[in-house]
Amino acid sequence: EDQVTQSPEALRLQEGESSSLNCSYTVSGLRGLFWYRQDPGKGPEFLFTLYSAGEEKEKERLKATLTKKESFLHITAPKPEDSATYLCAPGGSQGNLIFGKGTKLSVKP
């Protein structure tokens, strides 16, 4: 059975305090690993897609990395506007995304 686990469930950081979010997965027929950001009451917003172990992608203060069983989202010097829920979603063999429950990030000024 396909499984996705994100940790921690919640993370509180001070502005400028860097950290990492983890996504562990077991998915058969993996078709990419997607990261999304979701604000309360809104639809998920696409951040990155990673396809192979060792691949890295960056966008502003965010960097995503991928291994065979895990992906990390590194947040460098976060700002309050980075507060959101970050969702990891491996692509399954049927072509759909399998979402984790997310990490709720709160960045205090």
Added chain:
Amino acid sequence: DSGVTQTPKHLITATGQRVTLRCSPRSGDLSVYWYQQSLDQGLQFLIQYYNGEERAKGNILERFSAQQFPDLHSELNLSSLELGDSALYFCASSLSGAYGYTFGSGTRLTVV
């Protein structure tokens, strides 16, 4: 604006009723995916359509059904509604799954 349009934004209805949620995909996208997000739950995949044909099914209840029309918009029909069906329902579209999925802003369904 993501380019994926969902209507209505909010819906309040009584148990036992039937509702229809509508999704217009981003221009050029052929695939439409429906997801349910309950309170404190992750996004659960319901069903996928590609160019009018059902492509994949997830944890979709028998009381729920969907279709994709020739103009590529999609409708999700929910019937015999129960309190537990209260959730955010999201539609996403893509040209090809490998190139990312764009989500709409969702329909918040409240069953009372």
